[in-house]
Amino acid sequence: MDELREGIKRLTAAALAGFIIVCLMLTYWQAVAAPRLEDAEENNRAERIRRRVQPGRLLTSDGLTILDARETEDGWERVYADTEAFCHLTGYNARSGLQKTLSDVFYAQKGYSQPWEDILQGRPAGNDITLTIDGHLQQLARRMMRGRRGAVIALEPESGALLVLYSAPTYAPAEITRSEDDYNVFRYDPEKPEINRPLQGMYPPGSVFKVFTAAAAIDAGLSDPGAKLECAGAERIAGTLVKCRRSGGHGKITLRRALADSCNIAFAKLGNELGPDRFRGYVKSFHLLDAANLPLPTSTGRMADFKGFKGEMQLAEASFGQGASLLTPLSIARLTATIARGGEVVQPFIVADVRTAGGRVITRGEGHVLGRAISKETAQAVAGMMRSVVEEGTGGVADTAGVEVAAKTGSAQNPAGEPHAWFTCFAPADSPSVVVTVIVENGGSGSAVAGPVAVAVLRAALGK
Numbered sequence: 001m002d003e004l005r006e007g008i009k010r011l012t013a014a015a016l017a018g019f020i021i022v023c024l025m026l027t028y029w030q031a032v033a034a035p036r037l038e039d040a041e042e043n044n045r046a047e048r049i050r051r052r053v054q055p056g057r058l059l060t061s062d063g064l065t066i067l068d069a070r071e072t073e074d075g076w077e078r079v080y081a082d083t084e085a086f087c088h089l090t091g092y093n094a095r096s097g098l099q100k101t102l103s104d105v106f107y108a109q110k111g112y113s114q115p116w117e118d119i120l121q122g123r124p125a126g127n128d129i130t131l132t133i134d135g136h137l138q139q140l141a142r143r144m145m146r147g148r149r150g151a152v153i154a155l156e157p158e159s160g161a162l163l164v165l166y167s168a169p170t171y172a173p174a175e176i177t178r179s180e181d182d183y184n185v186f187r188y189d190p191e192k193p194e195i196n197r198p199l200q201g202m203y204p205p206g207s208v209f210k211v212f213t214a215a216a217a218i219d220a221g222l223s224d225p226g227a228k229l230e231c232a233g234a235e236r237i238a239g240t241l242v243k244c245r246r247s248g249g250h251g252k253i254t255l256r257r258a259l260a261d262s263c264n265i266a267f268a269k270l271g272n273e274l275g276p277d278r279f280r281g282y283v284k285s286f287h288l289l290d291a292a293n294l295p296l297p298t299s300t301g302r303m304a305d306f307k308g309f310k311g312e313m314q315l316a317e318a319s320f321g322q323g324a325s326l327l328t329p330l331s332i333a334r335l336t337a338t339i340a341r342g343g344e345v346v347q348p349f350i351v352a353d354v355r356t357a358g359g360r361v362i363t364r365g366e367g368h369v370l371g372r373a374i375s376k377e378t379a380q381a382v383a384g385m386m387r388s389v390v391e392e393g394t395g396g397v398a399d400t401a402g403v404e405v406a407a408k409t410g411s412a413q414n415p416a417g418e419p420h421a422w423f424t425c426f427a428p429a430d431s432p433s434v435v436v437t438v439i440v441e442n443g444g445s446g447s448a449v450a451g452p453v454a455v456a457v458l459r460a461a462l463g464k
Contacts (some may be wrong), residue, residue: 052075052124053108053124053125053126054069054071054125054126054357055078055107055126056125056127056128057129058090058128058129059128060130060138061130061131061132061133061352062134062135062136064081066082066086066135067079067080067086067090068081078090078093078099080172080173083171083173084142084172085135085141085142085170086135087171088166088167088170088196089133089296090173091173092171093177098129098296102129102295102351105126105127126357127355127356127357128354129351129353129354130352130355131350131352132163132349132350132352133162133165133350134154134164137154137163137457137460138164138165138166140456141154141164141453145166145168145453146168148168148441148443149197149441150197150420150438150439150440150441151198151201151439152164152166152453153165153166153198153329153330153435153436153438154435154457154458154461155348155434155435156435157336157341157346157432157434157435158341159346159367160337160347160349161350161352161367162348162350165198165350167196167198167201169191169193170193196297197329198328198329198333199292199296199298199299199328199329199330200298200299201328201329201439202326202328203328203420203441204321204322204325204327204412204414204420205331205332205412206320206321206322206410206412206413207262207264207320207409207411207422208332208335208408208409208422208446209318209319209325209410210258210267210319210320211335211336211339211382212282212283212288212335213270213271213274213320214382215339215374215379216274216278217273218378218381218382219374219378220274220282222270222274223255223270224381225254225255225381225384225385226255227254227255228252228254229253229254229258229265229266230251230253230265231249231253231258231263231265231266232244232265233246233247233248233249233250233265234247235265238312238313238315238316239312239313240316242264242265242268242316242320243264243265244264245264246263249265250263250265257392259386259389259408260388260391260394261393262393262394264320267319267320268317268320270319271320272312272315272319274315274319276315279306279318285373285374286335286338286345287334287345287370287373289301292330294348295350295351296350298328299328301325301326301327301328301331302325303318304317304324306318321410321412322412329437329438329439332424332439333348333424333436333437334348336426336435337426337435338373339382339426340383340432341379342376342380343372343373343374343376344370345369346368346369347369347370349365349366349367351363353365383429384406386408386425386426386429389406389408389409390404390405390407393409394446395407395409395423395425395447396447397447397455398425398427398451398458400455403459404427404428404429404430405425405427405455405458406426406427406432407425407426407451407454408423409422409423409450409451410422411445411446414442418442418443418444419442419443419444420441420442420443421438421439421440421443421444421449421450422437422438422439422450423446423451423453424436424437424438425437425454427462428462434458434461434462436458436461437454438451
C-alpha cells in the first residue's frame with residue numbers, strides 16, 4: 001500500500017510539473033515571444049490576413065486622400081497621391097512611413113479591430129486615419145522648396161497639431177519599388193531623399209539657437225532685454241576666437257539689439273555666464289535633445305558635455321548655435337512654440353482621428369504639455385525681442401506677412417559646404433496661432449533664402 005501511495009504521489013507530482021511547464025510555455029509564446037514572432041520576416045500569417053482586408057485611407061485635415069487602395073488579383077495595392085508632397089508621411093511600402101508605424105490601425109488589427117462592422121459591411125475593412133496636416137499648406141511648402149534640400153514645419157503652438165511636415169528632396173513611392181535596381185538607385189542617391197529631414201535631419205542650429213540662450217539667461221536672472229553687453233567684433237572667449245557678423249563689432253549693445261542683429265559675441269558671453277550646469281538644465285527643460293515622439297522615425301539631438309579643459313570653449317560655441325550642437329528642425333520648431341505659448345513645452349501630434357469603415361471615430365489625437373521651461377514673463381520678454389528681429393534686425397523679410405511676426409534668422413556654419421539657412425517664426429506676435437520653421441541646406445542667408453519660404457507658409461496658414 002505504501003508503494004502504491006508513493007507511486008500516486010510521484011505520478012501527481014509529474015502531472016503537476018507537466019501542467020506548470022505547459023502553462024509557462026504558453027505564457028512565454030503567447031505573451032513574451034508573441035510580438036517578436038509577429039514581426040518576424042518568416043511569419044507571413046499576418047500578411048495573409050491583411051491581404052484579405054481593405055486597408056484604410058490616409059487623409060489630410062482638409063480632406064485630401066494621400067494614401068488609398070485598389071483591389072488586384074493578389075489582394076489590395078496601395079495608391080499614392082501627390083507623392084512629392086506627402087511621400088515621407090505615407091512611406092513607400094508596408095515597412096516605411098506611417099504605413100509601417102500605423103499598420104495595425106490601417107488594417108484594423110489588434111486593438112483596432114472592428115469585427116461587428118466587418119460583418120455588417122460584408123467584408124473586412126481597415127480604419128481611415130485623418131492627419132492634422134493641412135494638405136494645401138504641405139503642397140505650398142513643396143512648391144516653395146522645389147530644387148532645394150531641407151525641411152518645413154508648421155504647427156499650432158497651443159494644441160501642438162502639426163500643419164506641415166515637409167522634407168525635400170522627395171521621391172515617388174510607386175516607382176522606387178518597381179524593381180531592385182530602382183530601389184538601389186533611390187537608396188544610394190547622394191541627395192538622401194529617404195531621410196525625413198524635419199524629424200531625422202541633424203543640423204547645427206546656428207543663430208536661431210540664440211533664442212534659447214536669451215531665454216535661459218533672462219529666466220535665470222542674469223540679463224534682460226535692456227541689459228548692456230560689449231562686442232568688439234572679434235574676441236577670445238573661453239579659449240576660442242568668436243567673430244561677430246559685423247567685423248567692426250557692435251560696441252555697447254543691449255540684449256534686445258544683440259538678438260535682432262544676431263551678435264555671436266554677446267551670446268557667447270551670456271552662455272559662459274550661465275555656466276554648464278544651468279545651461280544643461282535649460283536644455284533639459286526645453287526638451288531640446290528629445291526624440292519627436294511621433295509615429296515616424298526620429299533622431300535625438302546632440303551637444304557637447306561641456307566637461308574637461310574644453311568645456312568652457314564648447315559652452316561658448318554652443319551658446320550661439322555652433323560647435324558640436326546638432327538639432328532636428330522639429331526641435332527648433334518646438335523651441336519656438338515654447339516661446340509662443342508662454343514658456344510651456346508642447347508635445348506635437350500628427351494623427352487627428354481614426355475612423356472605422358462605417359465612419360465611427362474610435363481615437364482622437366491631441367498634444368499635451370511636457371512641462372514648463374521658463375516663466376511666462378521670460379517668454380513674453382523673448383517674444384518681444386523676436387519681434388524686434390523683424391522690426392529692426394535680420395528678419396525684415398517677415399514684415400511682408402501682413403501681420404505682426406516674431407522671428408529669428410540663422411546661417412549655421414557646417415564643414416560640408418555653404419552655411420545652412422534657418423528661419424523660425426510665429427504670428428500673430430501678441431496672440432500666436434501658428435509657428436513656422438524652415439531650414440534650407442547650404443542655403444546661406446536665413447533671411448534671404450529660408451525667410452521667404454517661412455513667410456509664404458505663415459501667410460497661407462493665417463489666411464493672408
